[in-house]
Amino acid sequence: MEDKLEQSKQEIIKGNGIISKQQTEFKQMKQKFKLKSTVVMQQEQVIQQKQQAIDDLIKNVTEQKKELELASIESKDLKLLNSTLKGKLEEVQESLKSNENLI
16 A cells, blocks of 8 residues: 555655656747747838838939930930020021121
């Protein structure tokens, strides 16, 4: 009877040791999970910041393209105006020469 009691006592001690070990492992896993969760949240914040920076850059590039297109159109218009004014200047100069020759 004492042997069975001692054997039961040893098994209870062994069971308590296993339970204690599992509790320790559970706490460690819980801490690891909490740490990983924190890291994931930080990474998500970094991703959001980088996405916002990308969105801002895309917006900036789009605005720059629009400005470039407008500048190109303005440049073409000014070249056309310049060409027209040169033609008129030549006409006026020829008219002046012919007027001087008549005088």
